[in-house]
Amino acid sequence: MKQKIAIIGTGPSGMAAAQILVQEDYQVTMYDKADRPGGILMYGIPHMKLNKSNILKKAERLEDMGVKFILDTYVSKDTVADEISKDFDAVLLATGAEHARDISIDGRQLKGIHFAMEYLTDNTKHLLDGSKLDIDAKDKNVVIIGGGDTANDCVATAILQGAKTVRQLEINPPRENRKKTYYDFNEDEVRLYQKTAVKFIESEGTVQKIEMDHVEIIRDENGTKVEFQDQKGLIDADLVFVAIGFLGPIDEALAAFDVKLDKAKHNRDTTIFTTEKENVFICGDARRGQSLIKWAIGEGKMAAEVIKEYLAALD
Ligand SMILES: Cc1cc2nc3c(=O)[nH]c(=O)nc-3n(C[C@H](O)[C@H](O)[C@H](O)COP(=O)(O)OP(=O)(O)OC[C@H]3O[C@@H](n4cnc5c(N)ncnc54)[C@H](O)[C@@H]3O)c2cc1C
Structure with a gap:
């Protein structure tokens, strides 16, 4: 040896x-x-x-x-x-x-807001061990922050768990000639494009809604800049998954x-x-x-x- x-x-x-x-x-x-x-x-x-x-x-x-x-x-x-x-x-x-990228906005500490990997790990453990779900999307209004593959995995899992609504906040506009995701869900029904969360709103310590804003992404020789448009809106959110990269x-x-x-x-x-x-x-x-x-x-x-x-x- x-x-x-x-x-x-x-x-x-x-x-x-x-x-x-x-x-x-x-x-x-x-x-x-x-x-x-x-x-x-x-x-x-x-x-x-x-x-x-x-x-x-x-x-x-x-x-x-x-x-x-x-x-x-x-x-x-x-x-x-x-x-x-x-x-x-x-x-x-x-x-x-x-090391997951976090979103540092008001209310991030509220109950019901998790990193994507916490959710995906919990669901797989439940499937393999039969353990009780710690994070269950059933009958919940679920919002996923992020538009990449990890976010799509969360969308598909929440739909499978029987979520009441599933929405995805994607900071970018729809891409031309984008590839279809692996999953069956219709991205355009789930995604809110050019939107990001600016504040989590609580009810007794648990997230209940997200205040979101419309954004423009400016890409030039100085890099990428996100411009907030001050066109705020509210969305129901009993469970939030943060999937904005690592x-x-x-x-x-x-x-x-x-x-x-x-x-x-x-x-x-x-x-x-x-x-x-x-x-x-x-x-x-x-x-x-x-x-x-x-x-x-x-x-x-x-x-x-x-x-x-x-x-x-x-x-
Ligand atoms: C949700 C998600 C979905 C993805 N989907 C796809 C896909 O569909 N197709 C694709 O090609 N790629 C996908 N990727 C990317 C792909 O999975 C990764 O690039 C790949 O797994 C990286 O492999 P790795 O061996 O470097 O690390 P990992 O797969 O991350 O493995 C690292 C391991 O190290 C262990 N570890 C870390 N620190 C310690 C420590 N201190 N002590 C002991 N153990 C430790 C961890 O527990 C983990 O098991 C996805 C990524 C994510 C997050």
Whole structure:
């Protein structure tokens, strides 16, 4: 057997790296804070779009090949990071880009307002474990803030759960020649274009309505600017999901190994998987920012090659 490698994160990038490394006879251990492997493929993308048993089978195949999975384990300075640093010859950070962008407006602290990933994770856990839903859209007026794929996943899930109404606040105007979403719902019936939330209005501590405004997006050589038009309106909202993108990895996972993401370097150059510590590597969304499954898999494979080279040179 060759050297020991710890991979933090069992999403597609971590799994792709694990497969190559275990095939080359390295001793691979994967850690995840979640109770099931798969990263966003398990707890982000809804079951109706991606069957969870396929992800579990993939993890089982890796286990059969010799990969060890340690789940339900949050890797940080306060937990197992020091142990991992001592016990392993190389560490690969494949921790994703889970740091969600928030909306800082009046009333954000009210009950009933959640990040998209909290909602999607809760729904998948409910489907897989039969656990009670913590966030249930049934008979509720649901508003999703954001117009991307994550927002669409929330729309489809809320419709399936039996929401009373589902509306999506999309800051951009309708795009010409846009691709149809994966789901059956009619985007134009759900979306309010060029609208954003400016205030959450409460009833006894829980969100009840959203005050929204019409916006114009100005794109020029100075960048992108959002101009509020002062054409306010109200919309019923018993449940709100914030789906306006991700800022990058949660710093704690990187800090656990005393490394930092150098955005100028890591996000721009798609061939850099190293960090300022010679035996700590980074790949997937943790390195490049929220992206696509195909890039995550590609990054995992490339990072595995870089780790192999590093470990071979130590022999
Ligand atoms: C809701 C949603 C829907 C998407 N839909 C699509 C789609 O349809 N098609 C597509 O191509 N892409 C989609 N994407 C993007 C795609 O899922 C990601 O690009 C991909 O999963 C990134 O893979 P990754 O391995 O880098 O990270 P992730 O899949 O994010 O996995 C990271 C893993 O690291 C674990 N982790 C993080 N920190 C720690 C820690 N400190 N200790 C232990 N474990 C830790 C997490 O629990 C997680 O399991 C979607 C993204 C989202 C958010």
